[in-house]
Amino acid sequence: MEAFESLMLRTESRILTLAWRILGDRELAKDAAQETYLRIFRSLEAYRLGERFEAWMVRITVNVCYDLARKRGPLPLPPEVLEGFGTDPSSHEAEEALLLRQRRDLVRRALAGLPEAERAALVLRDLEGFSTEETARILGVRPVTIRSQAASGRIKLQAACARLMTPKKGGRP
Numbered sequence: 001m002e003a004f005e006s007l008m009l010r011t012e013s014r015i016l017t018l019a020w021r022i023l024g025d026r027e028l029a030k031d032a033a034q035e036t037y038l039r040i041f042r043s044l045e046a047y048r049l050g051e052r053f054e055a056w057m058v059r060i061t062v063n064v065c066y067d068l069a070r071k072r073g074p075l076p077l078p079p080e081v082l083e084g085f086g087t088d089p090s091s092h093e094a095e096e097a098l099l100l101r102q103r104r105d106l107v108r109r110a111l112a113g114l115p116e117a118e119r120a121a122l123v124l125r126d127l128e129g130f131s132t133e134e135t136a137r138i139l140g141v142r143p144v145t146i147r148s149q150a151a152s153g154r155i156k157l158q159a160a161c162a163r164l165m166t167p168k169k170g171g172r173p
Contacts, residue, residue, distance in 0.1 A: 008037055011054075015061050021123045022065040024112065032068055036061045052134070059138040062120060069116070110160035118153030121146050 015036055019029035039060050047056055111119060117139075124135040125146070132150075136143040 018061050019065050032064045035064045055134050055138055106161050106164055110157045114153050118149045121149040122153045125150055
């Protein structure tokens with residue numbers, strides 16, 4: 001039990017951040033983290049030696065998030081989800097900080113509109129820093145699928161950002 005508690009303390013921040021980025025809701029992410037640790041504890045004998053433990057934990061977290069998202073339906077992402085993007089706005093001048101916040105919000109809204117698989121591929125690869133192969137193992141698909149989902153997700157993300165930036169006719173810029 002002490003070893004498991006130590007594991008939880010060392011990985012809690014990573015699991016919470018991942019769940020938050022996928023689900024977009026802090027309270028739901030906390031629920032996901034609790035459920036993740038319950039599933040990990042119950043499934044420890046299923047862990048295969050030689051497999052990266054972190055990747056195994058992330059796969060369980062992603063599956064828990066998918067389950068919770070299906071039960072609750074899609075939620076909008078809060079702007080804080082993209083805290084890892086860009087640099088710290090406190091070091092910028094006020095105008096640059098405002099532009100950075102606007103860009104984050106724009107990307108956040110575009111990311112929220114992506115299909116679940118593309119969003120997960122982008123979160124794991126681009127925000128969490130997993131390789132294509134690790135992301136594929138975590139999501140249970142082939143690496144070519146991850147490359148395709150990430151590429152498609154980026155194209156959709158760019159298109160959505162462009163749409164959101166284009167002023168509507170007859171409206172204010």
